[in-house]
Amino acid sequence: xxxxxxxxxxxxxxxxxxxxxxxxxxxxxxxxxxxxxxxxxxxxxxxxxxxxxxxxxxxxxxxxxxxxxxxxxxxxxxxxxxxxxxxxxxxxxxxxxxxxxxxxxxxxxxxxxxxxxxxxxxxxxxxxxxxxxxxxxxxxxxxxxxxxxxxxxxxxxxxxxxxxxxxxxxxxxxxxxxxxxxxxxxxxxxxxxxxxxxxxxxxxxxxxxxxxxxxxxxxxxxxxxxxxxxxxxxxxxxxxxxxxxxxxxxxxxxxxxxxxxxxxxxxxxxxxxxxxxxxxxxxxxxxxxxxxxxxxxxxxxxxxxxxxxxxxxxxxxxxxxxxxxxxxxxxxxxxxxxxxxxxxxxxxxxxxxxxxxxxxxxxxxxxxxxxxxxxxxxxxxxxxxxxxxxxxxxxxxxxxxxxxxxxxxxxxxxxxxxxxxxxxxxxxxxxxxxxxxxxxxxxxxxxxxxxxxxxxxxx
Amino acid sequence: xxxxxxxxxxxxxxxxxxxxxxxxxxxxxxxxxxxxxxxxxxxxxxxxxxxxxxxxxxxxxxxxxxxxxxxxxxxxxxxxxxxxxxxxxxxxxxxxxxxxxxxxxxxxxxxxxxxxxxxxxxxxxxxxxxxxxxxxxxxxxxxxxxxxxxxxxxxxxxxxxxxxxxxxxxxxxxxxxxxxxxxxxxxxxxxxxxxxxxxxxxxxxxxxxxxxxxxxxxxxxxxxxxxxxxxxxxxxxxxxxxxxxxxxxxxxxxxxxxxxxxxxxxxxxxxxxxxxxxxxxxxxxxxxxxxxxxxxxxxxxxxxxxxxxxxxxxxxxxxxxxxxxxxxxxxxxxxxxxxxxxxxxxxxxxxxxxxxxxxxxxxxxxxxxxxxxxxxxx
Numbered sequence: 130x131x132x133x134x135x136x137x138x139x140x141x142x143x144x145x146x147x148x149x150x151x152x153x154x155x156x157x158x159x160x161x162x163x164x165x166x167x168x169x170x171x172x173x174x175x176x177x178x179x180x181x182x183x184x185x186x187x188x189x190x191x192x193x194x195x196x197x198x199x200x201x202x203x204x205x206x207x208x209x210x211x212x213x214x215x216x217x218x219x220x221x222x223x224x225x226x227x228x229x230x231x232x233x234x235x236x237x238x239x240x241x242x243x244x245x246x247x248x249x250x251x252x253x254x255x256x257x258x259x260x261x262x263x264x265x266x267x268x269x270x271x272x273x274x275x276x277x278x279x280x281x282x283x284x285x286x287x288x289x290x291x292x293x294x295x296x297x298x299x300x301x302x303x304x305x306x307x308x309x310x311x312x313x314x315x316x317x318x319x320x321x322x323x324x325x326x327x328x329x330x331x332x333x334x335x336x337x338x339x340x341x342x343x344x345x346x347x348x349x350x351x352x353x354x355x356x357x358x359x360x361x362x363x364x365x366x367x368x369x370x371x372x373x374x375x376x377x378x379x380x381x382x383x384x385x386x387x388x389x390x391x392x393x394x395x396x397x398x399x400x401x402x403x404x405x406x407x408x409x410x411x412x413x414x415x416x417x418x419x420x421x422x423x424x425x426x427x428x429x430x431x432x433x434x435x436x437x438x439x440x441x442x443x444x445x446x447x448x449x450x451x452x453x454x455x456x457x458x459x460x461x462x463x464x465x466x467x468x469x470x471x472x473x474x475x476x477x478x479x480x481x482x483x484x485x486x487x488x489x490x491x492x493x494x495x496x497x498x499x500x501x502x503x504x505x506x507x508x509x510x511x512x513x514x515x516x517x518x519x520x521x522x523x524x525x526x527x528x529x530x531x532x533x534x535x536x537x538x539x540x541x542x543x544x545x546x547x548x549x550x551x552x553x554x555x556x557x558x559x560x561x562x563x564x565x566x567x568x569x570x571x572x573x574x575x576x577x578x579x580x581x582x583x584x585x586x587x588x
Numbered sequence: 589x590x591x592x593x594x595x596x597x598x599x600x601x602x603x604x605x606x607x608x609x610x611x612x613x614x615x616x617x618x619x620x621x622x623x624x625x626x627x628x629x630x631x632x633x634x635x636x637x638x639x640x641x642x643x644x645x646x647x648x649x650x651x652x653x654x655x656x657x658x659x660x661x662x663x664x665x666x667x668x669x670x671x672x673x674x675x676x677x678x679x680x681x682x683x684x685x686x687x688x689x690x691x692x693x694x695x696x697x698x699x700x701x702x703x704x705x706x707x708x709x710x711x712x713x714x715x716x717x718x719x720x721x722x723x724x725x726x727x728x729x730x731x732x733x734x735x736x737x738x739x740x741x742x743x744x745x746x747x748x749x750x751x752x753x754x755x756x757x758x759x760x761x762x763x764x765x766x767x768x769x770x771x772x773x774x775x776x777x778x779x780x781x782x783x784x785x786x787x788x789x790x791x792x793x794x795x796x797x798x799x800x801x802x803x804x805x806x807x808x809x810x811x812x813x814x815x816x817x818x819x820x821x822x823x824x825x826x827x828x829x830x831x832x833x834x835x836x837x838x839x840x841x842x843x844x845x846x847x848x849x850x851x852x853x854x855x856x857x858x859x860x861x862x863x864x865x866x867x868x869x870x871x872x873x874x875x876x877x878x879x880x881x882x883x884x885x886x887x888x889x890x891x892x893x894x895x896x897x898x899x900x901x902x903x904x905x906x907x908x909x910x911x912x913x914x915x916x917x918x919x920x921x922x923x924x925x926x927x928x929x930x931x932x933x934x935x936x937x938x939x940x941x942x943x944x945x946x947x948x949x950x951x952x953x954x955x956x957x958x959x960x961x962x963x964x965x966x
Contacts, residue, residue: 151653159613202615244619463609
């Protein structure tokens with residue numbers, strides 16, 4: 130990167146918010162995605178929208194790649210500077226601008242964490258529904274940019290269902306405002322939706338207006354153990370078919386339960402083949418009825434054991450433990466590669482069986498957990514050693530088969546983690562060439578110089 | 589590995605590869621890290637530092653890279669990242685390995701070197717022995733150890749505590765008459781292990797393990813965690829853990845009263861006790877037995893003492909402390925209790941400088957005050 134560009138960047142954000150030495154850049158060389166890393170040329174921490182705009186305008190003029198980044202907790206290498214350039218860190222824009230209870234909305238800057246917004250909303254007796262596993266770390270900007278899902282998807286939907294409006298900076302430096310404070314607003318293309326999940330390839334989000342819900346009066350959680358994950362999957366299909374729409378339907382196979390129990394020490398059974406966490410929220414009577422009904426369906430579908438959490442603290446502990454499943458799996462080996470295949474709900478047991486067969490075929494160890502109610506599976510390949518290149522290659526072949534199986538069952542290669550650099554090569558199988566070409570044309574309309582997060586979506 | 593000057597890298601791992609590969613960079617540690625909260629820079633987070641360690645291990649960064657030097661020193665070493673890490677990364681161990689490499693030779697901070705030299709002067713600490721005699725009011729017994737006939741363990745008093753806070757040592761000695769008290773104790777090596785001298789730190793801990801028979805009970809959370817990491821957790825107990833588990837000899841403990849009411853007392857956790865050994869309930873329980881325990885919102889986060897940190901990086905240390913002191917004053921407590929001499933020094937100095945009416949005492953002093961029905965001196 131040219132010295133004049135460096136000097137200009139330093140002067141835009143101020144010397145205290147500019148990094149360029151080798152040691153300073155190393156921590157920004159990767160995110161939470163294994164096997165992907167690339168050293169950027171510089172890191173900047175802008176203070177506000179106008180500094181973001183100045184950085185982008187400069188980058189377009191000099192054709193320098195810019196990669197927007199929140200907490201760097203994404204799982205698709207969306208914030209790795211694979212073509213070098215500038216990492217644009219948005220964590221200084223971390224203000225909660227307002228919560229408007231009478232409009233059921235919040236206005237926030239992108240660097241605020243998802244958990245911080247949820248806590249602030251709860252003080253107003255409101256709920257910020259999107260609930261990714263990384264909520265304590267993940268920023269709202271990243272949550273929107275990856276259209277994050279999480280543990281409440283079945284009943285509450287995902288991030289896109291809560292984005293009312295955005296302020297965003299185009300790669301050419303113009304600031305746009307999409308949507309607003311209204312639920313009903315059909316003036317123009319729905320750019321809020323287009324930017325949601327665009328993984329920092331179209332514009333940089335600098336403010337968001339987000340819908341909140343009234344906080345549920347109570348919540349309850351139950352645990353059911355099954356002989357295997359497919360049996361748990363059949364119970365999940367039966368629960369939804371019975372007309373129940375619960376807040377939580379999460380499952381974990383035995384390897385995952387053992388890893389989670391090793392960390393959280395909740396007294397989970399580690400001898401069963403699978404655990405299903407089911408829960409609901411709402412009026413106490415309705416919650417109790419839903420829990421009883423779900424417990425009965427589990428028992429009818431060969432559950433080994435069904436219990437319900439007596440109080441909300443215990444329910445929260447169970448959910449917190451579930452959120453830790455992925456990092457806890459790191460206890461099993463040197464390298465854990467996670468995937469995100471998603472299928473229509475009635476096919477979930479079938480998909481579980483296919484994953485099992487694929488693991489055997491390629492001789493790899495796969496532990497699976499996921500948002501069963503959404504058909505969203507996280508098969509995770511555990512490789513004992515980082516130096517086991519053959520093991521890593523076999524894991525990659527297994528995942529290619531898993532993607533193919535998901536598409537064949539009417540599903541997707543990624544339900545919530547995103548495409549990023551990690552899954553770009555599989556995208557054509559999902560979308561087809563015509564749609565990929567349209568994505569590229571959209572990308573060019575927003576980003577004529579191709580500077581924003583190159584090598585990702587739209588490339 | 590480096591040569592003695594610490595400048596020229598020669599091949600060889602700096603870190604235990606298994607410990608280093610445990611981290612999957614999920615970032616769950618970020619909200620727990622006090623230095624990341626201060627700077628907002630990934631480099632000063634546990635995940636960022638582990639990425640720096642990896643770059644050092646793999647030769648992607650020169651060993652004298654300024655960020656490596658700065659971050660090895662800026663980290664408090666409070667290990668708040670460990671209990672929140674689902675992957676079970678032993679960050680404290682990695683930090684010790686890092687400093688062992690980074691601070692070798694001329695890179696070791698002078699203050700740390702001087703303290704280690706001081707801690708090696710066993711005669712100084714022998715002279716200051718005889719604590720049990722002093723505590724019971726009789727003539728100091730010099731180097732003669734007091735050994736109860738049925739002693740099941742040994743009381744170990746932090747070496748700097750004996751010099752800086754002899755009252756704490758005397759109080760501890762008086763509280764646990766059932767433990768053997770050896771006058772010539774030496775240093776446990778925690779100071780060395782935390783400041784780039786892992787081999788020496790381990791050697792000192794092993795020697796102490798041989799010198800002190802039975803379970804070693806210590807008044808210092810930092811010493812306890814270090815000893816446990818070398819000798820195994822079964823050999824070591826921190827004082828509050830020992831006292832809470834002990835059956836109270838005379839049934840009802842005393843009550844600490846100030847101005848005619850039950851005293852209001854807060855606890856500042858010792859980071860290594862809480863995060864390293866997982867001990868946080870016992871000191872609270874002991875306080876609750878004799879006074880009204882008030883939980884500080886940030887009781888579990890570092891006060892900025894962090895071993896030698898307050899001496900090596902006084903500005904940052906004071907900045908971290910300032911918020912803590914405001915919180916203590918806002919809590920309306922009479923006393924704030926520490927369970928580690930470094931925290932005690934930090935809190936006491938800070939409160940005095942602020943002319944605060946709140947007093948900082950070690951848990952041993954507090955318990956003895958209650959037992960003897962002596963309110964704290966103004």
